[in-house]
Structure formats: C-alpha cells, structure tokens
Amino acid sequence: MASPQPLKNFRILDLSRIWAGPYCTKLMADMGAEIIKMESLRVYDSHRGPVSPARGVVAYPDAEPGDEPWNRNGWFNCLHLSKYGITLELTEESGRRVFERLVSISDAVIENFRQGSLERLGYTYETLRQFRPDLIYVSMPAFGNSGPWQQYVAYGIGQEQLSGMAHMTGYADDGPMKSGINHGDPITGSHAAGVLLAALRYRRRTGRGMFIDVSQQESAVSLIGAETLAYQMTGQEPERRGNRSPHHAPHNSYPCAGEDRWVTIAVTTDEQWQHLAGIIGGDALAQDARFSTSDGRLQHQDVLDELVRQWTASREAYAISHQLQQMGIPASPVLRGPDLLEDPHYRERGTFVEVTHPQVGPRWYPGVPWKMSVTPGQVHWAAPTLGQHNYQIYHELLGMPGEEIARLEETGVIGTKPTGSRII
Amino acid sequence: MTFSPVDNPALSGLLAGVKVVDLTHYISGPYCTKLLATLGAEVVKIERPGPGDPMRQVGPFAEPSKTPPKASPAAQQPGDEAAIRGETGAWFLYLNTSKKSLALDLKCQQGREILLQLVKTADILVENFAPGVMDRLGLGYTQLQAVNPALVMASISNYGQTGPYRDWKATELNLYAAGGLMNITGEPEREPLKEGAPLAQLGAGQNAFVAAMCALLYAEDSGQGQHIDISIAEYATNILENALMQYSYSGVEYSRVGNRGYGRAAWGIYPCQDGYVGIIAGPDQRWPQVAGIMEREELADPRFASRQGRLIHADEVDALMLPWLLEHDKVDIFKAGQEDGLGFAYVATMQDILEMEQLQERDYFVPLDHPVAGRFKYPGPPISPHLFEDSLGKSGGGPGGGLNSAWVYRRAPLLGEHNGEVLGELGYTRSEIDQMKAGWVL
Known part of the structure; x- marks a missing residue:
C-alpha cells in the first residue's frame, strides 16, 4: 500500500518560474501536494531553455536538444518532478476566465514575476479573493512588494551579492567569489514553503487566507543575519579567508592523488590534532609544542597546511577520509558529480532517484531532501512536458467539455507547442 | 503596505499555540526553531546548566552592560566572565530570537522526567545531536512516542541517521565538500572553496522547518506523529541543480568556473x-x-x-x-x-546592508534591547505573512480573528531565564525549583 501523503489535500496554482518558486513547490509536490504549474506558450519558464538552442549544450540528454528542446532540459526537469503542467494565456479573455476558475479551486497561488506583472493583467490579491475568499497568495518578487526597489529584478546569483554572502566568500588574498550555484533561490524557496504551510494550517483553523509578501533579498539576508549583528558589535567587516576558520586549524581542502581530487580536513580539538599529527608526522610532530593548542595552530597554519598537503598529495581522497574518521577527525572527500551518484552513503539512503521522462529516458535526479518515518513522500513522476496535463486539469478537474478545450487549443490559448521565441 | 513587528508576548503569530521542545545547539537546529518561534510557536530551548548552548561562546561579542538586570547571569555570578560573555555572542543572539530558555540537565533522571513532561504536551521536538545520542539518553523517538504518539520529532545531523557515514564527524567545510557544492566553487586552477557563511547548516535548518510543518499537518489530521531525519550533506546535494543535471543528462561534468x-x-x-x-x-x-x-x-x-x-x-x-x-x-x-x-x-558589505534604502523603507531591521548585550538592529523575519481584514482590499497587521500579528520577534533568552515560568506551568512550586537549582538539575 502506498504510504500516506501529508499534503494530499492541498492544491497550489503555481505561476512561478526559474528556481526559487519551483523549489518551494517541488518540496511540497514530493509530499503529495497537487501542484499545477501554469505556463504561457508565448513565454514559458525560461529554465526550459531557448526554442532553438545550439547543438552541444550539455543541459540536454547527450547534449542533443532534439525536436522539442523545451521538454528535454535538465535544469527545468530537475525542479518540476511530481507536478502537473498546464499552459494558458492570461492575455486572452478566454484564458482569463479559465484562470479565474482555477483560482477558485486552489488553496494558494504562488508567483515570482517581476513585481506588479500580474497586477498589470488586472490581478491583485484583492481581485483574486473574489474568486476564492480564503485564498493564500504568495508573491515573491526579488525585493518584495513595497519600497523603492520593488520593480527591480534579481536572480539568485544577484541575491548572493546583495545579501552579503559573496562579500564573505573567497580566497584570502582575492576578491569576493560567487558560489557554484545560486544560493538565493533555494533559500527563498524553502523559506516560502515553510511559511506557506504555516499559512495553510492557520487557514484550516480559522478559515482565513492571507497575502504572503516574500522579498527574495530579505530572505537571503536572514540567513547571514548574525554577521550584520557582529558588524554592529565590532565595526569589523567579515574577512574572506578561503577555507580557513577563525577558530580552528588546520582547516582546509588539500590536493590528493588524481586529477582535480581534493579532501577536506577540519581539526577542531587538541585531541584530533594529536591523532592527525601522529598519522602524518609521527611522534615528533605530535609533540611539537608550537601546534599543541588551537591558538598555536592558528598562528602556524601556513606551516600546517603545507605539512598536511605533503601527506595528502599522494593519497586517495576517500581513503584519507575513512582513515581519519576512524580516529574521529572530521574529514571528507570533495565529491564531484559522478562521485555523488555512486557514493555508497547516498546510494544506501536513496539520496538521488532515477526517474524516466518520456522524452529523455531514465536519468538521475535529486530526491526528497529528508526522510520521514510515516509519510516519506516520494518523487511521483517526471517533470511535465509543456502543457502535458492540459486535458487532465481542464477536463477532469474543471469539467470543461471537449469542444471548449478544442476551442482554446485552436485559438492558441492552450497547447503543447511554444508560440513565441521570447523567453524571459 | 506596512509591516508591524511585535515585541509583546500577549500577541501571538501564525503558529500561535504550537509547542516546540528545542534540544538544538550551534547552527542548523537553532535556525529551524528560530523560524518556528518567529511565526509564533512557543519554543522552549533546553540548554545544559552552566555553559548552555556552546554557540554562546562563539564570538564576536558585544560589550556587556555595566548594569545588568537581576535575572542575568552577569548579576548572579559576578566575575564569571564566560557566563557574561555567553549572553553577548552575535551568532547566539541572532539564532535564538523569540525563544525561551530552560537550563536542564538531561543526564540526570529528574532532568529527563521534566523533559518527558514537556514532550507530553508538545507538538514538535527538534534536536541536532550526533545520531544515537538521544537514544543513549533514553530519549529516542520510541521513548518519546510512548509519551506522546502525535509528537513530530525532527533530527538534524551531518549525514543523517542511517548509512555508512552516519557517525562521521564534520564541520561546515566537510559537509559542503561531501554535498558536492565545494567542487564547483572557486577558480578552476585553485583549491575548491566553501562559502564564508555556513549555508549548508542553515539550509538544512530551513528544510527541517518545512518537513516539520508537513509532519505537523499530518499529525493534526491523523493523530500520528513521526520521526524526521534531515542530513546537512543531503541538503547540499539537493540544491546542485544544473551542476548535477548536466552530468546526469550529458555525462559532461560541471566544475569550477570562478566568477563566471x-x-x-x-x-x-x-x-x-x-x-x-x-x-x-x-x-x-x-x-x-x-x-x-x-x-x-x-x-x-x-x-x-x-x-x-x-x-x-x-x-x-x-x-x-x-x-x-x-x-x-x-x-x-x-x-x-x-x-x-x-x-x-x-x-x-555588512555596512551596505545596514544602510540599504530598500531594507530601511520596508522596516526590515528590528531594533531589540537585550539586558546584557545592549541594543542592536536585528534582521527581521525572512518572509512577511500579511493578514487582511475581511473587507476586500483593506490590509493591515491589526486585529483579525484573534491574531494580531503573523509573526513575533523578541530578543534571545538569557541562559535559564524561563526556568521558573516553564516549570511553574508544569506545576512545580517555587521551593521545588530552588531545590533543583541547588542540585544542578537546572
């Protein structure tokens, strides 16, 4: 028997795009919420990629975009697992009527358009409440729904900078460094999911909906909030110190045997240092008074990093990690894409899941980011192709007759093929 | 649109009435319970008598007040610099806003009994000890569930409660590396980098909040609680996006590209x-x-x-x-x-953020007074739920359905500040509480 789904009674009309909003609804989709991802055929979610991409772009299966590249893009497909996909044009009168019916049967609407975009189409929280009085409306523009920057746009990469994250990241002798991803997006998505669930619970108890104003920037600043307090206390800006710690040493990534292979080692106690020193330098190093306290190790960390590097350089990253962990020393290999998918720990925990997409075939995706003992949730199905669930949602859910659906198709209000090349 | 923060215990918040027993320390767990507390849940943070959450001793620190209030350790233990410093650390103060503190020794029988009493009426328990510690204390999920079948227990750990790396020791550095994010950060010709901020731990705390909310909704539907297992390293693997998908789809590895x-x-x-x-x-x-x-x-x-x-x-x-x-x-x-x-x-920079016109205009920063650490501007809630009056179009944070504000924001608690209040609610008398204090249960 399938396990129970904790969110099975909730339906979310999802107009969000790219990453922050889709990560929010992805977390909920795997827990059984009915997520209806709505896109425009003229301006579909830009994570689907261009209508006519160049060949050789690695986001596509075997770097081959194929006939319908918008359905074959890995960036999009990893964020929309377990969701329903529909298309609808809000600029057409007939499309607007359908949208309003969808709102009337949805618990929440979520969007991350540029601030005011929906309002220009005549839809605000107040007008949407006419169709669903207890609606929860989650609006997540880059800088929130008020203030002088409300019309500005930003991507996750920009939020890393405007929140201060980039300022404190980088090599010690160099400028700020971006992360390999765009942290601002999942941070906002996860915050939004938690608050939306709290709002759904509140509504269940009171019958009252609400407007949830999400500033992606505030959401990102909240994560590094302690540093803004620290600055007020000391007047000192956070330092860029590479992988080093202000409290512990050695604390870094070290080269290992093989091409671009690295291990991380973090010594946090004197005891751990004694063990590490014994392994890499024998008694002489373990007894070296310069390194016996953390203050001493911090003072001599250039020397220490070099000693550790000399020891790691000819050894294998996994082997080092296992050896040091046996002595209780924090260490881990720097894992790359293929390592992650093959790692025995992640394999055993089912961290990544293989899902078959009709136009892509079987591929590995990140799974549910937690384990729950009674309602584990699961990746239910592959990301929808453009407009894949139009019939299911419009006919089976809304009860629209076949002729009406056909008319919408003929007039380009719904469909499964993009009608424009403009991607935002 | 205006947003009104509330620093008044009489006003509630979106999760008013939800009770959380908080056995967390350092970063990931406290961020999870901070989010719950900000939305109005009653979060009782259990700290070890004496040192408390070890994060209290992580700097930088504020200059302590010259005239600390009676309730503060600075007044109770004159000359105990660690205790005074423990009320002034930036990270502790930020990660523990809106919570209550109960200093309770879980290694003694009476301490565990008090904890079980709290669990009996709690909705959620969050902990981030190393896997196995709760079991060894006799406070594993099985024992807690026996007391409260509807309890949602969220456990945050480095690698999770199962799997070959379950007992691996780790700092943020190691988790960022094992989660795949480090390999793609930094210059291609140099060593891979971690972020300056502990984003893996904080992100896992966020996701623990989401998972706990899912489980709470289910527990309220079904009467059945459950155990949630959140791994910090797995949080990192979950947000790799194209860095993983590119390899999964085309077999071409994504690597470091510096600032491009x-x-x-x-x-x-x-x-x-x-x-x-x-x-x-x-x-x-x-x-x-x-x-x-x-x-x-x-x-x-x-x-x-x-x-x-x-x-x-x-x-x-x-x-x-x-x-x-x-x-x-x-x-x-x-x-x-x-x-x-x-x-x-x-x-x-931090200064830029404190001066940013957009954040000022939105009253994002909330000034809070702390009796030992003094007055600072704290970043407000990450997200503003906003209640509307019944009449369409009229908005405001004012009274509505008994809820005056969707969120609450109070300063972090002093160590053991709420001992009397929390134990009093459990029915302990003043003299019993004093006795426990003398016996180091509190």
Whole structure:
C-alpha cells in the first residue's frame, strides 16, 4: 500500500518560474501536494531553455536538444518532478476566465514575476479573493512588494551579492567569489514553503487566507543575519579567508592523488590534532609544542597546511577520509558529480532517484531532501512536458467539455507547442 | 503596505499555540526553531546548566552592560566572565530570537522526567545531536512516542541517521565538500572553496522547518506523529541543480568556473571603482542595453548576443566591460542596470546592508534591547505573512480573528531565564525549583 501523503489535500496554482518558486513547490509536490504549474506558450519558464538552442549544450540528454528542446532540459526537469503542467494565456479573455476558475479551486497561488506583472493583467490579491475568499497568495518578487526597489529584478546569483554572502566568500588574498550555484533561490524557496504551510494550517483553523509578501533579498539576508549583528558589535567587516576558520586549524581542502581530487580536513580539538599529527608526522610532530593548542595552530597554519598537503598529495581522497574518521577527525572527500551518484552513503539512503521522462529516458535526479518515518513522500513522476496535463486539469478537474478545450487549443490559448521565441 | 513587528508576548503569530521542545545547539537546529518561534510557536530551548548552548561562546561579542538586570547571569555570578560573555555572542543572539530558555540537565533522571513532561504536551521536538545520542539518553523517538504518539520529532545531523557515514564527524567545510557544492566553487586552477557563511547548516535548518510543518499537518489530521531525519550533506546535494543535471543528462561534468557563472561573461562578479558589482545579463533579450549603459558599441556585436556567444567570447566581453566598470561606483552601476530592466547586483558589505534604502523603507531591521548585550538592529523575519481584514482590499497587521500579528520577534533568552515560568506551568512550586537549582538539575 502506498504510504500516506501529508499534503494530499492541498492544491497550489503555481505561476512561478526559474528556481526559487519551483523549489518551494517541488518540496511540497514530493509530499503529495497537487501542484499545477501554469505556463504561457508565448513565454514559458525560461529554465526550459531557448526554442532553438545550439547543438552541444550539455543541459540536454547527450547534449542533443532534439525536436522539442523545451521538454528535454535538465535544469527545468530537475525542479518540476511530481507536478502537473498546464499552459494558458492570461492575455486572452478566454484564458482569463479559465484562470479565474482555477483560482477558485486552489488553496494558494504562488508567483515570482517581476513585481506588479500580474497586477498589470488586472490581478491583485484583492481581485483574486473574489474568486476564492480564503485564498493564500504568495508573491515573491526579488525585493518584495513595497519600497523603492520593488520593480527591480534579481536572480539568485544577484541575491548572493546583495545579501552579503559573496562579500564573505573567497580566497584570502582575492576578491569576493560567487558560489557554484545560486544560493538565493533555494533559500527563498524553502523559506516560502515553510511559511506557506504555516499559512495553510492557520487557514484550516480559522478559515482565513492571507497575502504572503516574500522579498527574495530579505530572505537571503536572514540567513547571514548574525554577521550584520557582529558588524554592529565590532565595526569589523567579515574577512574572506578561503577555507580557513577563525577558530580552528588546520582547516582546509588539500590536493590528493588524481586529477582535480581534493579532501577536506577540519581539526577542531587538541585531541584530533594529536591523532592527525601522529598519522602524518609521527611522534615528533605530535609533540611539537608550537601546534599543541588551537591558538598555536592558528598562528602556524601556513606551516600546517603545507605539512598536511605533503601527506595528502599522494593519497586517495576517500581513503584519507575513512582513515581519519576512524580516529574521529572530521574529514571528507570533495565529491564531484559522478562521485555523488555512486557514493555508497547516498546510494544506501536513496539520496538521488532515477526517474524516466518520456522524452529523455531514465536519468538521475535529486530526491526528497529528508526522510520521514510515516509519510516519506516520494518523487511521483517526471517533470511535465509543456502543457502535458492540459486535458487532465481542464477536463477532469474543471469539467470543461471537449469542444471548449478544442476551442482554446485552436485559438492558441492552450497547447503543447511554444508560440513565441521570447523567453524571459 | 506596512509591516508591524511585535515585541509583546500577549500577541501571538501564525503558529500561535504550537509547542516546540528545542534540544538544538550551534547552527542548523537553532535556525529551524528560530523560524518556528518567529511565526509564533512557543519554543522552549533546553540548554545544559552552566555553559548552555556552546554557540554562546562563539564570538564576536558585544560589550556587556555595566548594569545588568537581576535575572542575568552577569548579576548572579559576578566575575564569571564566560557566563557574561555567553549572553553577548552575535551568532547566539541572532539564532535564538523569540525563544525561551530552560537550563536542564538531561543526564540526570529528574532532568529527563521534566523533559518527558514537556514532550507530553508538545507538538514538535527538534534536536541536532550526533545520531544515537538521544537514544543513549533514553530519549529516542520510541521513548518519546510512548509519551506522546502525535509528537513530530525532527533530527538534524551531518549525514543523517542511517548509512555508512552516519557517525562521521564534520564541520561546515566537510559537509559542503561531501554535498558536492565545494567542487564547483572557486577558480578552476585553485583549491575548491566553501562559502564564508555556513549555508549548508542553515539550509538544512530551513528544510527541517518545512518537513516539520508537513509532519505537523499530518499529525493534526491523523493523530500520528513521526520521526524526521534531515542530513546537512543531503541538503547540499539537493540544491546542485544544473551542476548535477548536466552530468546526469550529458555525462559532461560541471566544475569550477570562478566568477563566471556557467563559464560565460556578464554573469558574475566584477571589480568596480569602489568595490565589486554583479554584471548579470538577464533577462537575455535585454543584453543589447548593456552596450548603451557602458557606452561601448562593440558590446552590441551579434557574436555576443546569445548566452552561448558570451561563453565562447567571454574574455573579449570582459575586456570591453572592465574600463567602464572601474570608473563607476557599485550602487550607480547596479541602478543603471536595474533602470534598464537588467538584474544587476553589487557585492554588499555588512555596512551596505545596514544602510540599504530598500531594507530601511520596508522596516526590515528590528531594533531589540537585550539586558546584557545592549541594543542592536536585528534582521527581521525572512518572509512577511500579511493578514487582511475581511473587507476586500483593506490590509493591515491589526486585529483579525484573534491574531494580531503573523509573526513575533523578541530578543534571545538569557541562559535559564524561563526556568521558573516553564516549570511553574508544569506545576512545580517555587521551593521545588530552588531545590533543583541547588542540585544542578537546572
């Protein structure tokens, strides 16, 4: 028997795009919420990629975009697992009527358009409440729904900078460094999911909906909030110190045997240092008074990093990690894409899941980011192709007759093929 | 639209009435319970008598008040510098807003009994001990469930409660590496980098909050609680996005690209006259405007029009942009891009953030007084739920359905500040509480 789904009674009309909003609804989709991802055929979610991409772009299966590249893009497909996909044009009168019916049967609407975009189409929280009085409306523009920057746009990469994250990241002798991803997006998505669930619970108890104003920037600043307090206390800006710690040493990534292979080692106690020193330098190093306290190790960390590097350089990253962990020393290999998918720990925990997409075939995706003992949730199905669930949602859910659906198709209000090349 | 923070225990919040037993320390767990507390849940943070949460001893620290109040350890233990310092650490103060503190020794029988009494009426328990510690204390999920079958227990740990790395020791550095994020951060020819901020731990705390809310909704539907297992390393693997998908789809590994997002120009960090800016050529169709902003016609060259083109000719594009960037200030560059609809950014310092006009206009920072640490501006809630009056269109944070504000924000508690209040609610008398204090249960 399938396990129970904790969110099975909730339906979310999802107009969000790219990453922050889709990560929010992805977390909920795997827990059984009915997520209806709505896109425009003229301006579909830009994570689907261009209508006519160049060949050789690695986001596509075997770097081959194929006939319908918008359905074959890995960036999009990893964020929309377990969701329903529909298309609808809000600029057409007939499309607007359908949208309003969808709102009337949805618990929440979520969007991350540029601030005011929906309002220009005549839809605000107040007008949407006419169709669903207890609606929860989650609006997540880059800088929130008020203030002088409300019309500005930003991507996750920009939020890393405007929140201060980039300022404190980088090599010690160099400028700020971006992360390999765009942290601002999942941070906002996860915050939004938690608050939306709290709002759904509140509504269940009171019958009252609400407007949830999400500033992606505030959401990102909240994560590094302690540093803004620290600055007020000391007047000192956070330092860029590479992988080093202000409290512990050695604390870094070290080269290992093989091409671009690295291990991380973090010594946090004197005891751990004694063990590490014994392994890499024998008694002489373990007894070296310069390194016996953390203050001493911090003072001599250039020397220490070099000693550790000399020891790691000819050894294998996994082997080092296992050896040091046996002595209780924090260490881990720097894992790359293929390592992650093959790692025995992640394999055993089912961290990544293989899902078959009709136009892509079987591929590995990140799974549910937690384990729950009674309602584990699961990746239910592959990301929808453009407009894949139009019939299911419009006919089976809304009860629209076949002729009406056909008319919408003929007039380009719904469909499964993009009608424009403009991607935002 | 205005947002009204509330620093008044009489007002409630979106999760008013939800009771949380908080056995967390350091970063990941406290961020999870901070989010719950901010939305109005009653969070009782259990701390070890004496030192409390070890995060209390992590600096930097505020200059302590010269005249601390009676209730503070500074007044109770004159001369105990660690106790005074423990009330002034930036990280502790930030991560523990809106919570209550109960100093309770879980290693003694009476301490465990008190904990079980709290669990009996709690909705959620959050802990981030190493896997197995709760079991060894006799407080594993099985024991807790026996007391309260509807309890949601969320356990956050480095690698999770199962699997070969379950007992591996780790800091943020190790988790960022094992989660796959480190390999893709930094310059291709240099060592891989972690973030400056502990984003894996904080992110896992966020996801624990989401998972706990899912389980709470289910427990209220079914009467059945459950155990949630959140791994910090797995949080990292969950947000790899294209870095993983590129390999999964095409077999081509994604690696470090320095400050050039996805290897292309105009999607990353650049130096400017007074710091660093984010030149981000999105939305795509607005790229030609960059040439106008930077007064360089060459940038409008059709070779650079597509993302792919800016990847192939990245060096050339960068060289064309740099002279203009070095002659302009970060905020001016940011606004020049934004006024043309481009998602430019700038690398904000802490001072920049505290002075940012947008955050000021939205009253994002909340001033809070602390009897030992003093008064500081705290970042407010990450998200503003906003209640509306029944009449359409009338908005405000004012009274509505007994709820006066969707969120609450109070200063972090002093160590053991709520011993009397929490134990009093459980029915203990003043003299019993004093006895426990003398016996180091509290």
